Amino acid sequence: MVFPFGQLKTMSPSLDLEKTLATLRPILWQALEQLRQFYRQVKHLTVQDKGGDPVTLADQTIDAFLRHALQAHFPASQFGYLTEETYTPGQPLPQPYQWIIDPLDGTSDFLQQTGEYAIHVALVHDHRPCLAAVVWPEQEVIYTAIAGAGTYRETRWDSTQLRVQPPNEGRPLRVVMSRSHGGEHLQAFLSTLGVIQQIPMGSMGCKTASICQGDADLYVNLTGGSAPKDWDLAAPDLIMQEAGGAFTYANGELPRYNCADVQHWLPLVVGHPALSRWVGDRLQAFLAENQSYSGK
Incomplete structure (x- = not known):
């Protein structure tokens, strides 16, 4: 499958962002499938309270899967890992790049089975994201972006570039x-x-x-x-x-x-x-x- 990325604006000469996304993509599809399996069994999940927010085995399992899968390709010596399920207050991560991960954004909607939950993965450099993915499991879609290269809506079969349009004056x-x-x-x-x-x-x-x-x-x-x-x-x-x-x-x-x-x-x-x-x-x-x- 060929994904038509545009001209890249390289954030650092030491990291090929298109290659990084190519490595990330199959990991995201695996995480999507795992999270959908939890979604089908959501009534059997134990819900814990984490500072006023719900957390389940699904949050913890997808968090661990993403961290371990990424660390196999992106070592902790160069890549920090800031995730919702493992975060502890302290100083900023010192590595040149940081993976910032939300394994299950919208846990309440996940539990209510609205279908509107997602996985967030971003690679941050100099305090700004240079690569990002939002996974919408129930739509079986992954939205990806590389700094300077546009945003794409990816299915298992094709990829479409997205552009935000101004509001239509004829409707609310x-x-x-x-x-x-x-x-x-x-x-x-x-x-x-x-x-x-x-x-x-x-x-x-x-x-x-x-x-x-x-x-x-x-x-x-x-x-x-x-x-x-x-x-x-x-x-x-x-x-x-x-x-x-x-x-x-x-x-x-x-x-x-x-x-x-x-x-x-x-x-x-x-x-x-x-x-x-x-x-x-x-x-x-x-x-x-x-x-x-x-x-x-």
Whole structure:
């Protein structure tokens, strides 16, 4: 199978990102199959509480599988491993590259069997992703991106490049919404955007993929008692950016990864760049007028 990647913008002369993705791809398909097997037996999984978030044997098994499979090709001397299931607070990983992994993004949706759960894998260099994959098991699709080379929607048979399109002025603004997060401040802000259609959706990776392939227009995140982490954002970030979209804080800044704090407290806006700038400006003004709301 040939995947038509464009001209690469090499992040480091020592690492061939296209070859790296070729190594990663079969590992992701194996992880997809394993996670789907757990999904078919979800009613029998024991659910543990991890800081207010559910965690299951599926999270732990896929995490271990991805780490061990990647470490066989990418040694820990050069590649750090920051994963949701093994993270402990501390200093940034010192290796030149860091794999940032969420083995099961959208565990609540996984347990509710909405089908909107994903695997996130990103390779980070100098605090920004240079390679990323979002796996949507129930769609049997993998979204991949290399910095400077575009975003692709890959099935077992073909690959299609994705480009984020501006909203259609003749229809409501389609906003993907979390089923388990949000709140009154977000609803109050969205009401200022005019006519919108709210689309409930699980994983951050699924939300981003939906925007990239034209099924939605916008995602806005306002943190409350918790904030998204590096493993929630790093892979969807590059997927959106390389599809020509924007994945930024409301002030237009890009998120940075593998820093001292893996939490991202600033409001996040995701969508077409023109829409993102407009929404980001309105969101900053809204928050300034409603100072009773604090992101942390």
